[in-house]
Amino acid sequence: MDPMAEEVLYSVADGVATITLNRPERLNALNGAMYDGLIEAFDQTDRDDKVRAVIVTGAGRAFCAGADLSGGARTFDYDQEAAATAPEPHRDRGGMLVLRIFRSLKPVIAAINGPAVGVGITMTLPMDIRIMADTARVGFVFARRGIVPDGASSWFLPRIVGISQALEWCLTGRLLSSEEALAAGLARTVCPVVDVLPLATRLAGEIAASAAPVSAVLTRHLLWQMLGADHPMVAHRIDSQAIYDTGRLADSAEGVAAFLDKREPHWTLAPSKDLPDWFPWRPEPPFAE
Numbered sequence: 499m500d501p502m503a504e505e506v507l508y509s510v511a512d513g514v515a516t517i518t519l520n521r522p523e524r525l526n527a528l529n530g531a532m533y534d535g536l537i538e539a540f541d542q543t544d545r546d547d548k549v550r551a552v553i554v555t556g557a558g559r560a561f562c563a564g565a566d567l568s569g570g571a572r573t574f575d576y577d578q579e580a581a582a583t584a585p586e587p588h589r590d591r592g593g594m595l596v597l598r599i600f601r602s603l604k605p606v607i608a609a610i611n612g613p614a615v616g617v618g619i620t621m622t623l624p625m626d627i628r629i630m631a632d633t634a635r636v637g638f639v640f641a642r643r644g645i646v647p648d649g650a651s652s653w654f655l656p657r658i659v660g661i662s663q664a665l666e667w668c669l670t671g672r673l674l675s676s677e678e679a680l681a682a683g684l685a686r687t688v689c690p691v692v693d694v695l696p697l698a699t700r701l702a703g704e705i706a707a708s709a710a711p712v713s714a715v716l717t718r719h720l721l722w723q724m725l726g727a728d729h730p731m732v733a734h735r736i737d738s739q740a741i742y743d744t745g746r747l748a749d750s751a752e753g754v755a756a757f758l759d760k761r762e763p764h765w766t767l768a769p770s771k772d773l774p775d776w777f778p779w780r781p782e783p784p785f786a787e
Contacts, residue, residue: 506535507557508542513550513706514699515543515604522558527566528617533591536621537598544603547768550706550714552602553698554625555609561634564616565592589785592617592649597782600624600650600722603715603769605705609698610634611691615673620649623658626718628684629698631691635673636684642671657725659683710749712767716740716777723780736779743774
């Protein structure tokens with residue numbers, strides 16, 4: 499099934515959706531069609547209850563070389579766009595994509611098979627797990643291009659690797675080895691490139707087979723949202739409600755029964771219809787206040 503533009507490939511097998519950036523001749527540099535295709539792909543994974551986990555990877559030797567710079571020196575000059583859309587303020591497309599991935603109802607794994615630079619790495623920050631080829635290089639190169647980090651990475655990156663490490667990477671703009679990314683906690687695993695997608699697929703398959711779909715949605719959002727909480731009581735309030743609601747549904751009984759019977763669970767609840775009425779409990783703020 500391929501409902502997206504040809505620049506973004508989409509397939510589903512065994513409960514896992516694989517989204518592939520497909521401009522290998524341009525090292526999968528993002529253009530407008532790819533931004534739109536990626537957002538549509540995540541809309542599709544949210545709609546499809548058969549999808550339990552998502553993998554994002556790149557075709558060819560790169561994951562994503564960042565923004566398409568074929569427009570030359572004026573690539574990041576948005577004056578013309580601003581005039582066309584006035585009085586609407588400019589919105590960073592990388593940030594819009596990142597926020598869409600952040601809202602995903604399904605766990606997301608980045609299978610970084612090659613270079614990931616600029617938006618090519620910041621788009622992975624809201625993904626839940628990053629697996630990286632040992633030959634991959636990543637770079638937060640924005641200062642070297644005369645701009646600032648995109649994709650809300652000023653929020654995500656310090657939470658993943660710490661503020662000092664985030665500042666060093668962004669201020670130097672240097673390319674990082676996969677081993678440095680691993681040591682800082684940006685990558686979960688570094689492995690030979692031929693093993694990146696198979697490992698991501700095995701991990702996604704484990705999530706798809708083991709995690710109750712409604713539980714996975716709530717768990718993912720609980721952990722991400724609580725990064726911004728100012729006291730553990732905030733988490734206690736919402737997870738108390740979540741435990742109460744999930745504990746009286748069919749999947750809770752099935753999870754316990756499957757454990758006692760020493761068998762695989764058969765989940766019956768679906769995110770499309772069985773999420774609690776209070777989800778999401780913290781709606782996305784508006785862009786313009």
